[in-house]
Amino acid sequence: MESTVTGRKNGDQPPVVQYDGVVKRFGSLTVLNGVSARVNKGEVVCLIGPSGSGKSTLLRCTNALEIADGGRVVFEGQPLPKTEAELRHVRRRMGMVFQNFELFPHMTALENVAVGPITILGADPAEARAKAQALLEKVGLGAKGGNHPSALSGGQQQRVAIARALAMDPDVMLFDEPTSALDPETIGEVLNVMKRLAEEGMTMVVVTHEMSFARRVANWILVFDEGRVIEEGPPAQIFDAPTHARTQSFLSHLGWNG
Amino acid sequence: MTLDWNVVWQYRGDLAYGVLLTIALTVATMAIAVPGGIAVMLMRQSHVRAVSFLGTVFVEFFRNVPLILLVYWAFYVLPILTDIQFSAFATGLVAMCLNVSAYNAETFRAGVNSIRKGQLEAAMAMGMSRSQAMRKVVLPQAIRRILPVLASTWVSLFKDTSLVSVIAVGELAHTALQIRSQTFRVLEMLTAMAAIYWLLGYPQAKLVDWIHRKYGVTE
Numbered sequence: 001m002e003s004t005v006t007g008r009k010n011g012d013q014p015p016v017v018q019y020d021g022v023v024k025r026f027g028s029l030t031v032l033n034g035v036s037a038r039v040n041k042g043e044v045v046c047l048i049g050p051s052g053s054g055k056s057t058l059l060r061c062t063n064a065l066e067i068a069d070g071g072r073v074v075f076e077g078q079p080l081p082k083t084e085a086e087l088r089h090v091r092r093r094m095g096m097v098f099q100n101f102e103l104f105p106h107m108t109a110l111e112n113v114a115v116g117p118i119t120i121l122g123a124d125p126a127e128a129r130a131k132a133q134a135l136l137e138k139v140g141l142g143a144k145g146g147n148h149p150s151a152l153s154g155g156q157q158q159r160v161a162i163a164r165a166l167a168m169d170p171d172v173m174l175f176d177e178p179t180s181a182l183d184p185e186t187i188g189e190v191l192n193v194m195k196r197l198a199e200e201g202m203t204m205v206v207v208t209h210e211m212s213f214a215r216r217v218a219n220w221i222l223v224f225d226e227g228r229v230i231e232e233g234p235p236a237q238i239f240d241a242p243t244h245a246r247t248q249s250f251l252s253h254l255g256w257n258g
Numbered sequence: 259m260t261l262d263w264n265v266v267w268q269y270r271g272d273l274a275y276g277v278l279l280t281i282a283l284t285v286a287t288m289a290i291a292v293p294g295g296i297a298v299m300l301m302r303q304s305h306v307r308a309v310s311f312l313g314t315v316f317v318e319f320f321r322n323v324p325l326i327l328l329v330y331w332a333f334y335v336l337p338i339l340t341d342i343q344f345s346a347f348a349t350g351l352v353a354m355c356l357n358v359s360a361y362n363a364e365t366f367r368a369g370v371n372s373i374r375k376g377q378l379e380a381a382m383a384m385g386m387s388r389s390q391a392m393r394k395v396v397l398p399q400a401i402r403r404i405l406p407v408l409a410s411t412w413v414s415l416f417k418d419t420s421l422v423s424v425i426a427v428g429e430l431a432h433t434a435l436q437i438r439s440q441t442f443r444v445l446e447m448l449t450a451m452a453a454i455y456w457l458l459g460y461p462q463a464k465l466v467d468w469i470h471r472k473y474g475v476t477e
Contacts, residue, residue: 063383065379065382065383084387084388085387088385088386088387089385091382091383091384091385092384092385094383096380096383096384098376098379098380100376102376102377102379102380103380104377104380104381104394104395104399105399106398106399106402115394116384116385116386119386119390119394120384120385120386120390164384165384168384168385
């Protein structure tokens, strides 16, 4: 393991997120069965694997939307706190993007992006709106600020959701299958925004079924199966020379041929 | 049998005052019972067992007691409990508020539960507290969704205010019944009363229909 860790981007620095033997059960079902991994500063780590293998659950344990039953999640050197009040402060530094966007339907796109800084950080509303407008322009939706989510396409909604998460100036962005609910023709616009974000050096944890995105953009891949990380490495290694039989069969099921 | 409709015109001032009180009672009840309903709903949803129990008891009690009994009860019990002599209007208002708050609490609960979990999660993931998420994200959507139900409650409430006539609140029903017993113009006054309630209630019902069409279905 040592050699791979030092070979990673910013591997010599303390990780932004570290998972130590994370266990999560839903009733009698063990969804995460001792996952250990790290996410370094500025890395794009993609979580891949079959449905139900625990990828999304690990992501949701990162910002304590799910509380791990065993092991621990360490964020910027501190294990996740236990109380809701302390967790709020940690969550502010993590942006999250959901499969179903979860934009607030009663607010315009601009209000969606500005509501966090105004409500949570007590930002000046005029400044927060100006910043929200800049973020909407950054994701290519500068003209759509006045639209409600229902008047936007799926891809546009997801880009607003990314802007909303960025408005809190997070240290890490968590993406939970951000393109799985999209029409094929709008997937690209969302992936492009994510790719640009990665190029700017944002630390990103991405649960995805978009293998070509993982291949092109990720610095590190975690392959999940049955609640464990069965293989990890740089994309070239995972996609071109997977060592684990389950990885090979998973990739071939997706029609991945290098 | 001769009908003398003149009596209605003769007492128009009293009737108009009765209408005013009926409207005032409806508005005041709703103005209190909407925040009241939200408060009781939040109590029911509380993670503190004792608080949620109190909320449940409130709803189940005041929803399942006949309103007219509640009106009488408030009339006799309130002065004993509080040692204050309430006016008839205030007493009626308390009774109506207890009943309608219980109904509204259930309406709000249904509304809040109909907002999918992901919305709350998105708010929490940004770093909002539970109460911020409730105020900014869940309640505004829930209220919009239950607006048709609240409007229906309003129309029922408007008519139900007539029940406080039993403790001599001088609203429309009480006024009309008083005039009836003074003039013995039973048929005229009851007909006039029905006509006035209908004339006031019908546009409200139409408004409710309109609200149903505008806000009834979302997503």
